[in-house]
Amino acid sequence: MTKKILILLFILIPINANALIEVDITRGNLNPLPLAVSPLSIDEESRKGFEKILKKENIGSEISNIVENNLRISGLFNPLDKKAFLQAPDIANLKPRFEDWNLIKAQALITGKVNYIDNKLRVEFRLWDVLAAKEMMALAFTTVPNNWRRVGHIISDKVYERLTGEKGYFDTRIIYVSEEGPKTQRIKKLAIMDQDGANNKFLTLGNELVLTPRFNPASQMVTYLSYFKNMPRVYLLDIETGTQEVVGDFPGMTFAPRFSPDGKKIIMSFAKDGKSDIYTMDLENRIVEKITNHPSIDTSPSYSPDGKYITFNSDRSGYQQIYVMNNDGSDVKRISFGNGLYGTPVWSPRGDLIAFTKLHKGKFYIGVMRTDGSGERLLTENYYQEAPSWSPNGRVLIFYRETKTNSKGEGFSAKLWSIDLTGYNERQIKTPTDASDPSWSSLLSN
Amino acid sequence: MRLNKILKNTLLVLTACLVLSACATKKEVATDIKGQMQGDVYTGTDTVEYLADGVPDRVFFATNESILTTASRETLRAQAAWLRKNPNINVVLEGHADERGTREYNLALGERRANAAKDYLMTYGISSDRITVLSYGKERPVDSGSNPLAWSKNRRSVTVKAN
Numbered sequence A: 001m002t003k004k005i006l007i008l009l010f011i012l013i014p015i016n017a018n019a020l021i022e023v024d025i026t027r028g029n030l031n032p033l034p035l036a037v038s039p040l041s042i043d044e045e046s047r048k049g050f051e052k053i054l055k056k057e058n059i060g061s062e063i064s065n066i067v068e069n070n071l072r073i074s075g076l077f078n079p080l081d082k083k084a085f086l087q088a089p090d091i092a093n094l095k096p097r098f099e100d101w102n103l104i105k106a107q108a109l110i111t112g113k114v115n116y117i118d119n120k121l122r123v124e125f126r127l128w129d130v131l132a133a134k135e136m137m138a139l140a141f142t143t144v145p146n147n148w149r150r151v152g153h154i155i156s157d158k159v160y161e162r163l164t165g166e167k168g169y170f171d172t173r174i175i176y177v178s179e180e181g182p183k184t185q186r187i188k189k190l191a192i193m194d195q196d197g198a199n200n201k202f203l204t205l206g207n208e209l210v211l212t213p214r215f216n217p218a219s220q221m222v223t224y225l226s227y228f229k230n231m232p233r234v235y236l237l238d239i240e241t242g243t244q245e246v247v248g249d250f251p252g253m254t255f256a257p258r259f260s261p262d263g264k265k266i267i268m269s270f271a272k273d274g275k276s277d278i279y280t281m282d283l284e285n286r287i288v289e290k291i292t293n294h295p296s297i298d299t300s301p302s303y304s305p306d307g308k309y310i311t312f313n314s315d316r317s318g319y320q321q322i323y324v325m326n327n328d329g330s331d332v333k334r335i336s337f338g339n340g341l342y343g344t345p346v347w348s349p350r351g352d353l354i355a356f357t358k359l360h361k362g363k364f365y366i367g368v369m370r371t372d373g374s375g376e377r378l379l380t381e382n383y384y385q386e387a388p389s390w391s392p393n394g395r396v397l398i399f400y401r402e403t404k405t406n407s408k409g410e411g412f413s414a415k416l417w418s419i420d421l422t423g424y425n426e427r428q429i430k431t432p433t434d435a436s437d438p439s440w441s442s443l444l445s446n
Numbered sequence B: 001m002r003l004n005k006i007l008k009n010t011l012l013v014l015t016a017c018l019v020l021s022a023c024a025t026k027k028e029v030a031t032d033i034k035g036q037m038q039g040d041v042y043t044g045t046d047t048v049e050y051l052a053d054g055v056p057d058r059v060f061f062a063t064n065e066s067i068l069t070t071a072s073r074e075t076l077r078a079q080a081a082w083l084r085k086n087p088n089i090n091v092v093l094e095g096h097a098d099e100r101g102t103r104e105y106n107l108a109l110g111e112r113r114a115n116a117a118k119d120y121l122m123t124y125g126i127s128s129d130r131i132t133v134l135s136y137g138k139e140r141p142v143d144s145g146s147n148p149l150a151w152s153k154n155r156r157s158v159t160v161k162a163n
Helices: A025-030 A044-054 A059-073 A089-094 A098-103 A145-164 B002-024 B070-085 B103-123 B148-154
Strands: A007-013 A033-037 A077-079 A108-117 A120-129 A134-143 A173-180 A187-194 A210-215 A221-226 A233-238 A244-246 A254-259 A265-272 A275-282 A288-290 A298-303 A309-314 A321-326 A341-347 A353-360 A363-370 A377-382 A384-390 A396-402 A414-420 A427-429 A434-440 B050-052 B058-060 B091-096 B131-137 B156-161
Touching: A033 A059, A044 A059, A044 A108, A044 A145, A059 A077, A059 A108, A059 A145, A089 A108, A108 A145, A120 A145, A134 A145, A173 A210, A173 A414, A187 A210, A210 A254, A210 B103, A221 A254, A233 A265, A254 A298, A254 B103, A265 A298, A265 B103, A275 A298, A275 B103, A298 B103, A309 A341, A321 A341, A321 A353, A341 A384, A341 B103, A353 A384, A363 A384, A363 A396, A377 A384, A377 A414, A384 A434, A396 A434, A414 A434, B050 B070, B058 B070, B070 B103, B091 B103, B103 B131, B103 B156
Parallel strands: A033 A077, A033 A108, A210 A434, A233 A254, A298 A341, B091 B131
Antiparallel strands: A007 A134, A108 A120, A120 A134, A173 A187, A173 A434, A210 A221, A221 A233, A233 A244, A254 A265, A265 A275, A275 A288, A298 A309, A309 A321, A341 A353, A353 A363, A363 A377, A384 A396, A396 A414, A414 A427, B058 B156, B091 B156
């Protein structure tokens, strides 16, 4: 569903290898790069064609709005007000008058053109370095018109990658748990949406409690916990077909599932007789392996990106702390030694960091540490927040936050938030209902 | 790299701020509130229902604990006596945690609490065949408050008739 629909037809001009403007991704939003996103130009005939199919008056402007919004929420760019633009979109795309763009302090400029050809959407865009008066990149895509939002996300990813030197994370989706109703009787449904909140869709009806959905590496399958028939078990859901199945045949609660980085196994906890251990199940041959064996609670397992190690939390020391072990369960080492409790460790897709939730003196923190436990950094503090999930480029964390209720027990809400690894650029992600347990997909196109 | 240095300094300051503000927050003292808590275990009866006359349906736990208090053991002995008198009744022990923990750990903790109750019922002669354990973690609080008393009511194992 994902990879085949967007066909990258041809690259117009090879990327210029000269050193032009660069954005330092490690700095946070101290100094976002001012840039101009000129609306993609569109001829009248194409405009009418798309208006008919997509019910959008000007698809060129809509796509550039997506690009502008993505770049803004990244915190690394400052898209300038379109009202200040002096040059018309169609002419800018042919040859920008760099003096004009310089005048409004744009350092980078994005221009482009949209055409309606053979019932297809053809988009070309260019990225310009205004100060150097040079083209940095030019690409064109042809796809079915319904993919217009994804075209906007892919352009954003290309621009982000060209200017920061790292892969973007805009052409991605978030799976999460939608929440409604009173705190004592929440109705929870699996929901999926684009990274920017568009195309929200519910995947379950809310008849049973569902928790902790997580994507597989191809972002087509989801593993999650469902209380179907009041038996909390780990399930596997194929997003395309809607097929669901129980993972394994365990005589009790299975929970805290995640995929292995190759997508072939599910790692999870199985609770029995007051103790929870970590197990894996191979999805091909259904072989179940017991990874930890300890009378404590071992849960929230997450693989390193190379699949060689597993991080998890355990209360074997008396309190919840983070551990790392080999993927066969050998050589278990505690890595969290700070004050407080540590949980929900998640290995960064870059491999160098583990994100976690920390509870200390009545406050919850989202933080990161190196995989040996050194270099702990707390990114955000709140009344209650937990369950970080990494953006595919390992630069942003998404998590959920719950509010404190008042003396009457009113005012509860749960929302999704994101924060940069730098600790800057904290943002709420809008969802149609309350939301929790977010999981970020991989890049849908590359 | 100069930028990296700046970044590191910024982060040090940021981390220091977080640590300081954490230190500055008041310790939440979970003491005896209106005679309804002892330590931080709920001792009131607001939320308690009865399986039969004199047979309370639930027991309460301290934060992060699954140890049965003296009062809990008394409640469970009453439940065991009632179950012995009613051999056709099976029960589900529903284990719960308060909202001050991570979701997955709380699921395990709820299971551990319900099992503590199950083990005790078994030592008083109730067959494990008659008992099912079900953890809800922090998903089904009885009290939606965000205070120590509400949390103490929510840290519980509830015995529910299964048939």
